[in-house]
Amino acid sequence: MSHDHGHDLPFWRKYIFSVDHKVIGIQYAVTALLFLFLGFSLISIMRYQLAYPGRDIPVIGKLLGEPIVGKTPTGYVLTGDGYNAFGAMHGTIMIFLGVVPLAVGGFGNFVLPLQIGAPDMAFPRLNMASYWAYFSGGVVMLTSFFVPGGAANSGWTSYPPLSDIATTGQTMWLFGMVLLITSSLLGSVNFIVTTVQMRAKGLSFFRLPFFVWAQLVTSFLLLLAFPPLEAAGVLQLMDRLAGTSFFLPSGLVVSGQVQNQLSGGGSPLLWQHLFWFLAHPEVYVLILPALGIVAEVIANNTRKPLWGYKSLVYSTIFLGFMSFLVWAHHMFMTGMGQTLSTFFQATTMIISVPSVIILTCLVISLWGASIRFTVPMLFALAFLPMFAIGGLTGLPLGLTTSDIQLHDTYYVIGHFHYVVAPGTLFALFAGVYYWFPKATGRKMNDFLGKLHFWPSFIFINGVFMPMFFIGMAGVLRRQFDQTEQLHGAAVQGLTVMVSWSAWMLIISQFPFIINFFWSIFRGEKVEANPWQATTLEWSAPSPPPHGNFATPPVVACGPYEYSIPGKEKDFCPQNVALEA
Amino acid sequence: MLAASSFGHYGAWLPPLISVHGAEVDRLIDILHWFMLLLFVGWGIFFVYCLVRFRRRAGQKASYVLPKGKISKYAEVGVALFEVVLLVGFSMPAWAEYRTHPPAKDHRVEIRVIAQQFQWNVHYPGPDGKFGRTAAEFISDANPIGLDDSDPAAADDVQLVNEMHLPTGKDIYVRLTSMDVVHSFSIPTMRVKQDAIPGMEIPVWFKVLEGATTENLDEQMTRTYPIGRVAWDRFRHHVAAKDYADRSGQVILARGGDLGATFRDGKKLLERLRQAGVTELTLRPRNALELVCAQLCGNSHYKMHAQIITHTPQDYEKWLKEQSKPVEFNEDF
Numbered sequence: 001m002s003h004d005h006g007h008d009l010p011f012w013r014k015y016i017f018s019v020d021h022k023v024i025g026i027q028y029a030v031t032a033l034l035f036l037f038l039g040f041s042l043i044s045i046m047r048y049q050l051a052y053p054g055r056d057i058p059v060i061g062k063l064l065g066e067p068i069v070g071k072t073p074t075g076y077v078l079t080g081d082g083y084n085a086f087g088a089m090h091g092t093i094m095i096f097l098g099v100v101p102l103a104v105g106g107f108g109n110f111v112l113p114l115q116i117g118a119p120d121m122a123f124p125r126l127n128m129a130s131y132w133a134y135f136s137g138g139v140v141m142l143t144s145f146f147v148p149g150g151a152a153n154s155g156w157t158s159y160p161p162l163s164d165i166a167t168t169g170q171t172m173w174l175f176g177m178v179l180l181i182t183s184s185l186l187g188s189v190n191f192i193v194t195t196v197q198m199r200a201k202g203l204s205f206f207r208l209p210f211f212v213w214a215q216l217v218t219s220f221l222l223l224l225a226f227p228p229l230e231a232a233g234v235l236q237l238m239d240r241l242a243g244t245s246f247f248l249p250s251g252l253v254v255s256g257q258v259q260n261q262l263s264g265g266g267s268p269l270l271w272q273h274l275f276w277f278l279a280h281p282e283v284y285v286l287i288l289p290a291l292g293i294v295a296e297v298i299a300n301n302t303r304k305p306l307w308g309y310k311s312l313v314y315s316t317i318f319l320g321f322m323s324f325l326v327w328a329h330h331m332f333m334t335g336m337g338q339t340l341s342t343f344f345q346a347t348t349m350i351i352s353v354p355s356v357i358i359l360t361c362l363v364i365s366l367w368g369a370s371i372r373f374t375v376p377m378l379f380a381l382a383f384l385p386m387f388a389i390g391g392l393t394g395l396p397l398g399l400t401t402s403d404i405q406l407h408d409t410y411y412v413i414g415h416f417h418y419v420v421a422p423g424t425l426f427a428l429f430a431g432v433y434y435w436f437p438k439a440t441g442r443k444m445n446d447f448l449g450k451l452h453f454w455p456s457f458i459f460i461n462g463v464f465m466p467m468f469f470i471g472m473a474g475v476l477r478r479q480f481d482q483t484e485q486l487h488g489a490a491v492q493g494l495t496v497m498v499s500w501s502a503w504m505l506i507i508s509q510f511p512f513i514i515n516f517f518w519s520i521f522r523g524e525k526v527e528a529n530p531w532q533a534t535t536l537e538w539s540a541p542s543p544p545p546h547g548n549f550a551t552p553p554v555v556a557c558g559p560y561e562y563s564i565p566g567k568e569k570d571f572c573p574q575n576v577a578l579e580a
Numbered sequence: 581m582l583a584a585s586s587f588g589h590y591g592a593w594l595p596p597l598i599s600v601h602g603a604e605v606d607r608l609i610d611i612l613h614w615f616m617l618l619l620f621v622g623w624g625i626f627f628v629y630c631l632v633r634f635r636r637r638a639g640q641k642a643s644y645v646l647p648k649g650k651i652s653k654y655a656e657v658g659v660a661l662f663e664v665v666l667l668v669g670f671s672m673p674a675w676a677e678y679r680t681h682p683p684a685k686d687h688r689v690e691i692r693v694i695a696q697q698f699q700w701n702v703h704y705p706g707p708d709g710k711f712g713r714t715a716a717e718f719i720s721d722a723n724p725i726g727l728d729d730s731d732p733a734a735a736d737d738v739q740l741v742n743e744m745h746l747p748t749g750k751d752i753y754v755r756l757t758s759m760d761v762v763h764s765f766s767i768p769t770m771r772v773k774q775d776a777i778p779g780m781e782i783p784v785w786f787k788v789l790e791g792a793t794t795e796n797l798d799e800q801m802t803r804t805y806p807i808g809r810v811a812w813d814r815f816r817h818h819v820a821a822k823d824y825a826d827r828s829g830q831v832i833l834a835r836g837g838d839l840g841a842t843f844r845d846g847k848k849l850l851e852r853l854r855q856a857g858v859t860e861l862t863l864r865p866r867n868a869l870e871l872v873c874a875q876l877c878g879n880s881h882y883k884m885h886a887q888i889i890t891h892t893p894q895d896y897e898k899w900l901k902e903q904s905k906p907v908e909f910n911e912d913f
Contacts, residue, residue, distance in 0.1 A: 080879030155876045161778060162761040249779020251716060253759040258716040268762055268777055303642035334775045335782035338680045342672060349663040356659055360652050366630035368643035392616040399671040402608045405771050408874040469592035474768030476874050480882040485872060486865050487768050489813040490590035563642040
């Protein structure tokens with residue numbers, strides 16, 4: 001764990017192939033933000049086809065090229081394959097290249113070592129390898145748009161046999177996933193070791209900021225859930241490249257041709273089990289770091305300790321454990337009998353309890369506060385009701401009987417987007433605004449921040465709220481044109497509204513983009529602890545130098561010692577003894 | 581103003597319901613949404629109160645002492661208990677009926693449904709009640725399920741593409757499979773959904789409400805709209821219930837014709853009708869009942885739907901007999 005001195009290093013070692021956790025964190029965050037924007041752009045184009053089926057795509061239609069678009073006498077329209085490719089890549093990019101790398105790779109890397117008072121991660125070179133594996137995975141995914149047949153188009157879930165018989169893009173998808181999974185595994189091992197081994201003196205587990213707990217549990221989820229998908233990905237690669245039939249049953253007839261060349265005997269359901277064994281814990285990988293960020297921002301801006309800190313921690317650990325026992329609720333419609341469905345319904349109901357406890361703790365934390373409505377706080381506060389909507393709408397999907405009607409409809413899309421977009425993404429924005437001064441020594445602009453927040457808050461609800469009604473009407477997800485069916489045509493008006501909200505939402509991100517780059521160079525310069533916060537990262541200079549702390553910090557108290565009676569200041573940093 | 585009937589209407593909530601078990605599904609969905617609304621509103625009031633009451637202002641100091649009280653605990657236990665009630669009292673019994681106890685063999689109408697990219701193949705055993713043998717080697721455009729003509733049981737079998745006929749008031753037992761990729765057998769108006777997985781035959785059963793015949797539904801959903809109230813969502817799926825002609829007697833919109841597949845066509849046609857002095861239109865929905873695919877199955881996934889036609893049991897028998905090939909007897913047999 002020897003550290004080179006940052007200032008002695010050439011540019012490419014300091015900023016490109018860096019082993020410093022802060023540089024790697026920023027690399028992760030910036031790359032992930034770019035991918036989030038790309039993922040959003042893909043869906044914005046898809047939403048044009050959904051709102052105005054078959055109408056020529058204005059302006060950019062020509063640029064997209066075949067097979068994504070097809071020529072009409074008057075212009076270009078999205079093709080069925082193009083739509084499916086954009087859909088599959090939207091999901092893949094948003095989850096594996098956007099949200100997780102930002103939440104874990106970005107915030108985890110930058111904040112966690114600082115918050116535990118460590119000079120860096122336990123394995124800095126592994127950390128660098130993790131980022132470059134992620135970056136390579138991203139490049140492979142992007143390249144797949146340009147191979148014959150276009151990018152993967154079997155959904156982000158890649159169910160075989162469809163994915164087994166899909167074009168080359170699917171092979172690229174699988175290679176990309178193997179790289180991304182490798183990146184996550186390297187990162188998670190590093191986070192666990194760093195948290196366990198490198199905490200500052202006096203920083204016991206129950207003095208850890210909640211954000212660190214959230215990252216620690218998240219790392220265990222990544223470490224234990226990703227290997228089955230990696231194995232499944234390799235099996236699917238074998239099916240596609242080596243003529244095996246892990247996921248292909250005997251007797252397939254595709255386009256009227258009997259597939260005699262296949263050995264058969266495989267099971268399409270095996271993939272679904274392996275996939276969801278990862279993908280459900282993955283949901284909590286998306287949520288937990290967000291909850292961690294929200295807890296930090298709420299404690300700081302209510303100016304009081306979090307309510308139920310220990311309940312938060314125990315709930316998070318329990319949530320992490322339970323997340324491994326609910327996967328088959330994504331598969332209720334595969335023909336599940338009473339025993340299995342009862343088990344998975346019961347575990348799904350059980351997992352809602354710690355989620356309710358966490359949300360309750362965060363809301364009760366507002367009681368008796370002195371709330372500062374800073375930009376990060378606005379995002380953190382908006383997270384709470386929207387995450388609640390996401391959680392509540394999981395109930396009808398977690399019970400088999402109500403799931404019959406709602407499974408695979410827009411109701412599901414509304415549900416998980418409320419959790420991940422108005423939920424997690426809002427928390428991530430809160431995090432960007434909150435820790436930006438630590439990373440750059442400058443604050444982001446408040447006015448632009450509010451100009452980002454309010455339209456985003458309005459339009460994101462305009463995007464996802466109508467989806468519950470569209471889904472309830474019976475409109476299925478992944479439909480290129482819902483007006484093909486009577487029940488879809490009946491709610492087409494809502495679909496048009498969703499599309500317009502989505503386009504307004506993407507415009508609403510421009511104040512953020514401008515603010516982000518402008519503030520790096522021109523933002524208001526601030527001192528090391530501009531939010532008057534208590535956790536250790538704020539006792540390091542902004543931006544922290546290589547090695548972070550001039551002297552190793554010694555922790556004297558819990559993470560959220562705000563508004564202690566009789567004190568002059570309303571906060572007491574963790575490395576300052578309470579009685580001092 | 582959407583086409584409506586005593587079975588419900590198409591719009592931004594659940595579509596019409598014409599199956600027996602569907603009432604349980606809808607009841608649970610309704611209860612759940614009232615429960616969710618109650619929780620969200622109660623919780624939202626507390627949230628907004630806190631934001632206003634505890635906003636930073638002169639004299640508002642944060643309290644280091646955390647609030648005590650058991651209300652949150654009671655609320656959490658209450659939510660957990662209610663979830664148990666929903667699971668044990670509602671979801672499990674309905675699921676048992678729908679998934680675990682199939683209707684008795686001699687009381688049910690059995691149909692095989694074989695999904696493929698991008699069509700629904702429906703196989704009826706015919707009046708003899710026996711499905712003929714099928715094999716991949718016999719598959720052709722005219723014989724998509726590969727029915728073996730040499731099998732005597734196949735002689736009266738009926739195979740349909742993208743059309744499914746069902747009797748009302750009878751237990752229907754569908755033996756579902758797929759030839760190629762994973763599809764999903766979904767009938768929104770019957771609250772039925774079951775994945776069709778290649779290599780597996782999975783049964784799904786349901787019963788259409790008595791009286792919910794296509795004829796009845798068509799009649800109930802036929803409505804007369806003032807021409808100014810005809811919205812674009814009706815262009816594609818609604819057909820004229822009678823002929824509309826201009827003053828010279830030339831038919832502009834014939835009975836059974838639709839208003840056009842696109843917004844532009846529809847608007848043009850409406851304008852012509854208006855100029856011809858038509859003030860109201862009598863329309864009925866085309867394909868009020870549909871079987872759709874709920875699992876992404878390729879580039880034309882969205883087009884994979886079949887029309888469902890429901891008959892009284894007597895009409896259904898009659899229809900089946902008409903469709904069945906006459907049984908040919910030969911000396912070998």
